[in-house]
Amino acid sequence: MKEIFRSYLFFFVTGIVLLNSCVTGGDKVLVQTIDAESLEMIDKVDLLLLDYKISKDKNKIEEAEKLIGDLESRSLKNKAFEAKVLGLFGEMEYCKGQTINLKSYVGGIEARNKYEERLYILKTYIVGDPVEKEKILLQGIEKADENLKLKLYLGDIYFLSGQFGKATALYDSVFTEISEEYKSYYIKKREISKNFIDKKVVGKNTILSLLKDRITVGDLVATIFDETDLLNAYKSQKIKDGYNNLVNDKFFYDIALTLEKEIKRKDIAFFLLKTLSIKENDPDMINKYVVLPSNERSDAESIVLSPVPDISTRDYFYTAALILVEREIMDLPDGERFFPEDFMSGIEFFGVLKKL
Structure with missing residues (x-):
C-alpha cells in the first residue's frame, strides 16, 4: 500500500512541476495553446498594422485596436496568449508613434513568455543602433517560438540599408511558409532585392522610392x-x-x-x-x-x-x-x-x- 501511495505521490508532484514549467515558459515548449479563431484574429491584426504602416489609414488602426481588445479578454490565464497580446499592443502603439510604454510591454512579455517572437521586435524599437537591432533579431530568430516575422522584419532592415543580398536570402527563406496575404506586403521588396543585388543604392529615401x-x-x-x-x-x-x-x-x-x-x-x-x-x-x-x-x-x-x-x-x-x-x-x-x-x-x- 505504501509503495502504491509513493508511486501516486511521485507522479502527482512530477505533474505539478512539469505543468508549472510549461505554463511559466521555464522551458521553450509551452503546453498552453491558443485556439484557431484567436490565431486568425492575431494574423488579421498583423495585416491591419502592416497596411496602416503603408496607407496611414486610421480606420485600419481603429479596427486593429478593437480586435486587440477582444484578444485581451480571450487571453486571460494563458501566459503565452497574454504575451502575444502585449506584443500586439506594443506594435500598435509604435505604429501610432507612442513609444513611451514600449519598455513596459517588453517587461510584461518577458514575465509571461521570454520566447515570444514579437518581444524581439519590440526590443529593436527601443534601441537606436542598427548593429544592436540586427543582433537582437538574430538572437530572436534562433531562440523564439516562431521566427517568420522576425526574418521578414530583419529582411526589411537589410532592404532599407541596401543590403539586398541578405534581404533576398531572408525573404526567400520564408516565402513558402507565409500566407498569400502576407506575401502581398513583401513580394515587391523581394523582387527589388533580387534585381538590385549587384547595384549600389546609397540613400534610404531612394530605396523607399523604388517601391x-x-x-x-x-x-x-x-x-x-x-x-x-x-x-x-x-x-x-x-x-x-x-x-x-x-x-x-x-x-x-x-x-x-x-x-x-x-x-x-x-x-x-x-x-x-x-x-x-x-x-x-x-x-x-x-x-x-x-x-x-x-x-x-x-x-x-x-x-x-x-x-x-x-x-x-x-x-x-x-x-x-x-x-x-x-x-x-x-x-x-x-x-x-x-x-x-x-x-x-x-x-x-x-x-x-x-x-x-
Missing part, C-alpha cells in the same frame, strides 16, 4: 542628391531647402509643383535636361530644338512638325524630351510616343538617372 509606382518631386530630389554628385551645389541638410534652391534656379517649369506632388514624365524630362546642361556646362542646351513660334501655326501643325506624335513643338518640354530620347536617357515606352502625362515609377527613375 513606388509614382514618384513625387521629393523622391526625385532626394534620389538625385543621394545617388549622384551632379547637383552638389544645390544640396542642403534638408530636402526642402535643396528643393527651394532648385526652384530658384528654374529646374521646374511648373511652379505649382511641391515636394509632395507626383511628377509627370514631361516635368522629369525638363528637370533632367537642366541637370544635363549643368553636367555638360552647356546652358544653351534647352534651345537646341526650339522651333520659331508662329502666331498663325495651329496646334495640329505644331504636332506635325514634331518627330514625336504626342509632343507639340510648342510644349515647354519639347527640347528636353527630344534630347533625352536621342541620348537614350529617357525612352519612348511604345517605340513611338513619349507619354508626357504619365507618371514614372521609382525603379524607372533610378534607371534613367544612372544613364545621365
Whole structure:
C-alpha cells in the first residue's frame, strides 16, 4: 500500500512541476495553446498594422485596436496568449508613434513568455543602433517560438540599408511558409532585392522610392542628391531647402509643383535636361530644338512638325524630351510616343538617372 501511495505521490508532484514549467515558459515548449479563431484574429491584426504602416489609414488602426481588445479578454490565464497580446499592443502603439510604454510591454512579455517572437521586435524599437537591432533579431530568430516575422522584419532592415543580398536570402527563406496575404506586403521588396543585388543604392529615401509606382518631386530630389554628385551645389541638410534652391534656379517649369506632388514624365524630362546642361556646362542646351513660334501655326501643325506624335513643338518640354530620347536617357515606352502625362515609377527613375 505504501509503495502504491509513493508511486501516486511521485507522479502527482512530477505533474505539478512539469505543468508549472510549461505554463511559466521555464522551458521553450509551452503546453498552453491558443485556439484557431484567436490565431486568425492575431494574423488579421498583423495585416491591419502592416497596411496602416503603408496607407496611414486610421480606420485600419481603429479596427486593429478593437480586435486587440477582444484578444485581451480571450487571453486571460494563458501566459503565452497574454504575451502575444502585449506584443500586439506594443506594435500598435509604435505604429501610432507612442513609444513611451514600449519598455513596459517588453517587461510584461518577458514575465509571461521570454520566447515570444514579437518581444524581439519590440526590443529593436527601443534601441537606436542598427548593429544592436540586427543582433537582437538574430538572437530572436534562433531562440523564439516562431521566427517568420522576425526574418521578414530583419529582411526589411537589410532592404532599407541596401543590403539586398541578405534581404533576398531572408525573404526567400520564408516565402513558402507565409500566407498569400502576407506575401502581398513583401513580394515587391523581394523582387527589388533580387534585381538590385549587384547595384549600389546609397540613400534610404531612394530605396523607399523604388517601391513606388509614382514618384513625387521629393523622391526625385532626394534620389538625385543621394545617388549622384551632379547637383552638389544645390544640396542642403534638408530636402526642402535643396528643393527651394532648385526652384530658384528654374529646374521646374511648373511652379505649382511641391515636394509632395507626383511628377509627370514631361516635368522629369525638363528637370533632367537642366541637370544635363549643368553636367555638360552647356546652358544653351534647352534651345537646341526650339522651333520659331508662329502666331498663325495651329496646334495640329505644331504636332506635325514634331518627330514625336504626342509632343507639340510648342510644349515647354519639347527640347528636353527630344534630347533625352536621342541620348537614350529617357525612352519612348511604345517605340513611338513619349507619354508626357504619365507618371514614372521609382525603379524607372533610378534607371534613367544612372544613364545621365
